[in-house]
Amino acid sequence: MSHRKHGFxxxxxxxxxxxxxxxxTIVMVSVNSARAKARDARRKSDLKQLSTALEMxxxxxxxxxxxxxxCDSSKGVTAASCAGFVGNSWPAGGLISLxxxxxxxxxxxxxxxxxxxxYSYEPVGGQTQFGATCAGGPxxxxxxxxxxxxxxxxxxxxxxxxxxxxxxxxxxxxxxPC
Numbered sequence: 484m485s486h487r488k489h490g491f492x493x494x495x496x497x498x499x500x501x502x503x504x505x506x507x508t509i510v511m512v513s514v515n516s517a518r519a520k521a522r523d524a525r526r527k528s529d530l531k532q533l534s535t536a537l538e539m540x541x542x543x544x545x546x547x548x549x550x551x552x553x554c555d556s557s558k559g560v561t562a563a564s565c566a567g568f569v570g571n572s573w574p575a576g577g578l579i580s581l582x583x584x585x586x587x588x589x590x591x592x593x594x595x596x597x598x599x600x601x602y603s604y605e606p607v608g609g610q611t612q613f614g615a616t617c618a619g620g621p622x623x624x625x626x627x628x629x630x631x632x633x634x635x636x637x638x639x640x641x642x643x644x645x646x647x648x649x650x651x652x653x654x655x656x657x658x659x660p661c
Contacts (some may be wrong), residue, residue, distance in 0.1 A: 551579065
């Protein structure tokens with residue numbers, strides 16, 4: 484009588500491991516895509532929340548908040564440009580007044596909030612910008628973010644050309660010169 488051993492060969496085990504690895508890779512790609520979509524949904528929601536608070540501020544004061552510095556953003560302020568942000572939250576003054584006035588419970592911060600992903604607030608006051616002309620205090624604004632799941636639309640905010648999602652108010656428009 485011959486005894487036959489039962490079990491798997493090395494090749495069968497390697498094939499199964501390769502299939503499991505391939506399936507795991509596909510699942511991870513899908514999960515990362517879903518996470519990016521969730522972050523983009525939060526960004527859109529945060530900008531809508533800011534827009535609502537800005538309109539309540541306008542109803543209360545007859546103008547929108549001024550800018551805290553050259554760049555009023557969730558990454559902080561620098562004196563020279565919006566390219567090299569410092570800090571990790573909105574600077575004192577400017578848009579943060581929505582929170583100090585009780586119009587918003589907490590200032591939203593971009594889910595990633597790094598060099599590429601942050602929120603930016605640009606009021607229009609004493610100038611023509613984003614298709615709006617304001618002689619005195621800020622009468623229009625644009626808040627913007629960079630979405631992960633969309634191709635960049637450089638016309639959204641010509642001051643920050645990588646912004647591909649913008650919300651405007653007070654007559655400001657997207658796709659107009661900075």
